[in-house]
Amino acid sequence: MDYLLICIVAMGVSGLTLFSGFGLGTLLLPAFVLFFPVQAAVAMTAVVHLANNLFKLFLIGNKADSATLLRFGLPALAAGFAGAWLLLSLADLEPVYSYELWGRHMEVYPVNLVIGLLMGFFAMLELYSPLNRLQISPVYLPLGGVLSGFFGGLSGHQGAFRSAFLLKSGLDKEAFVGTGVVIAVLVDVSRITVYSGMVHSPEIRENLPLIAAAMLAAFAGAFIGRRVLSKITFRTVQLIVGIMLMLVSILLILGVV
Template sequence: MDFILVGIVALLGSGLTFFSGFGLGTLLLPVFALFFPIDIAIALTAIVHLLNNLFKLTLVGKKADIQTIIRFGLPAILFAFLGAYTLTKLTYLEPVYTYSLFNEMHEITIIKICISVLLIFFSLFDLIPKLKRLEFDIKYLPLGGALSGFFGGLSGHQGALRTAFLIRAKLSKEAFIATGVFIACFIDVSRLAVYAKDLFLLGDKLNYPMLITATLMAFIGAYLGNKFLKKVTIHTIQLVVGILLIIFAILLGIGVL
């Protein structure tokens, strides 16, 4: 059942990234968090996210705009390191509060609160029309790269900000997607370089079959999503997923998950 859940989410999440605001990382993170501590869930999501984006490059990479990649991507790389470093520091802070619920102990930690707030914040980008239409002048591309990189390194949430800043770059739909994939790869490599130490320490404790399942299903989702690239965003799916993410974020923030 675990593999089926992870596989379905990876398939749908990857496919929807081509024409929906929610990214694979946003959808896959809550599922991994059901089986792993939140910091490890973020790292595992980053691995699947990177491998999936590398696969996407083979599908749409030729359309990328190099100038935009440089202006947005370089600050994103630097601040992704900072965001990932911040995550590692938050992981080892003592719980803020511990309580018992149905004879089980639950902890409210700083890292869970931070990820919870970010999940709710970025979910609102796809639920509130004004936020969905948010755009920034092209002169702020380096700032957008820095913000997208930092939050990408901290929690994996980079897509919403990246879209808000790149939308004014006057790129074709194909170039916009390809450029975003390139930048996402930069951020994923940067944050995984920081996460790697904790992942190596886990060794055999990681569920590699689950990780492989998520990656392969994400590949299939990316391939199918690219086939339907011309389709419009599915509003109903965005609404349902956004509400579910907010519920998950609340449960995570109060220590139930």
């Protein structure tokens, strides 16, 4: 069941991520969270996310805009380290609260609470898309890089802020996609560097076949998406993403997963 769900999510969302406002990690993280501890799920998602972005880098990375990479990508790279460090710090803390539910003792750890709240926040962005209506000056590209990188390092949710700021930067479609891919790779490298201890954790070592299967599924999705999905409207998909994120967010906050 875990293989089927995670591979379907990886393939479907990878194809959409070339053009949509959300990233592969947005849906893949909740899928991993259903089967693994949240910090291990974040690390697993980061590995698959980086591999998929490297593949997309090969497909369209040459279209990236160098000036935007300097103004947005470098702040995102630095902030990615900070977000990933905060995640590791939260993983070592004691439970925030506990309670009894139907005879079960439930404990909610800080890392689950923070990731759950972030998922709920980004679910609201997907459902209501307020960032798409904001008028953001290109002057604020470095700020967008910091926000995108920090949340990318902390929970893997870097796509919403990245798309919101880059859409206002005057890039054409191919430059927008190519620049976004390069920036995503930079943030993935920064967070995996910090996650290195978790990447070698038993949860990941024992599930390398699952991670490899998710990577291959994501490659297939990106390959298909590059060719046939460029004209798809994503509003319905965004609503599904938002609802799923909100449900997993509630489960994390309640300590169920």
